[in-house]
Amino acid sequence: MSLHTIQINLPDPVFRRIKKRSELSHRSVAEEVLAVVTDTFDDDIPQDVTQELAQLDLFSDEELWAAAKITVSDEHAEKMQGLLEKQSREGLSQQDEQEVARLSHFFNRVMLVRAKAAALLKERGHDINSLLA
Numbered sequence: 001m002s003l004h005t006i007q008i009n010l011p012d013p014v015f016r017r018i019k020k021r022s023e024l025s026h027r028s029v030a031e032e033v034l035a036v037v038t039d040t041f042d043d044d045i046p047q048d049v050t051q052e053l054a055q056l057d058l059f060s061d062e063e064l065w066a067a068a069k070i071t072v073s074d075e076h077a078e079k080m081q082g083l084l085e086k087q088s089r090e091g092l093s094q095q096d097e098q099e100v101a102r103l104s105h106f107f108n109r110v111m112l113v114r115a116k117a118a119a120l121l122k123e124r125g126h127d128i129n130s131l132l133a
Helices: 012-025 029-044 047-058 061-068 074-090 094-123
Strands: none
Touching (some): 029 094, 061 094
């Protein structure tokens, strides 16, 4: 499986707030982002993703490193971008809306798995700075 990198660009004010929260809680920025996302969507996390996140606790360090580097393929990202552009231009069919929901679920799953894997690696004493670059 080839790995691709995806970055989230945050506006400076948002990043500064996350960074300050991470310093106050003695967590990395990645751990703080995970905490914010988890707190925000705790009740909204689908059962399959919750179960997958719980399984990460059992992963070896090598498996966690692989999980922390999982990315969304260019094909998936381009498909979502096209659907979002179509939505703003003309609206979406029911089938398109289902595809957006499926892709959103997938993207959120990838983000949560990466964040939790990074947090677990940090807890285990690993330097995760390479994941944050």
